[in-house]
Amino acid sequence: MHQRDEIGFFIKLINDCIEKKANQTLKQFDLTLSQARILFYLHDHKETTTSQKDLEDFFEVTHPTIIGILNRLERKEFIRSETNSKDKRVKNIFLADKGGKVFCSMDHFKKSTEQKMLQDLTVDQIKELQSLLKIVYKNIQTF
Structure with a gap:
């Protein structure tokens, strides 16, 4: 089997493409994909x-x-954090107003990306893909 036929290679290519396009889109909000995932x-x-x-x-x-x-998100005022009143060791994290305001634009990008990825698949194929990916993920966790 050649590298370009390996499942892991395709997963990497898909992830890289999503991350690249997401970071390009999120740049206008001064966010990265990792930061946006926290806001979601x-x-x-x-x-x-x-x-x-x-x-x-x-x-x-x-x-x-x-x-x-979280520190970067808080400095940019997308989130706020508070020490838990019952346990001072716990820090609670909240979406700030600014984080909520960019959510609609980020959500639109997320939905359009998902739609583009799945555009040529039937509903049954999408369900099967979701099921198979969950199995693959579970298997790799126990590797």
């Missing part, structure tokens, strides 16, 4: 309290990585 998470979970640890766990990143992303 906060928007989707705005009814619950989100801690730094919740973000580390969800995105499967290290503590120093999430701290760096």
Whole structure:
């Protein structure tokens, strides 16, 4: 099997293409894809309290990585953080007004990218792809 036929290679190419286009689009907001993903998470979970640890766990990143992303977002005023009143070791993260304002534009890009990726697939093929990717992800986690 040649490298260009390997599943992992295609996954890398797809990820690189999405990341490149996303970062080009997000540049107008002074955001990176990693930062935008945090804003999406906060928007989707705005009814619950989100801690730094919740973000580390969800995105499967290290503590120093999430701290760096959150510090940059807070400096740019997209998020705000507060020490938890019940446990001073816990830092809660909230979407700030500025973060909420750019959400619509980012959401449009996300939806149009997803639509472009899946445009020639049937609904059944999309469901099958989702199912297969979940299996592949689960398998690689236990590798």
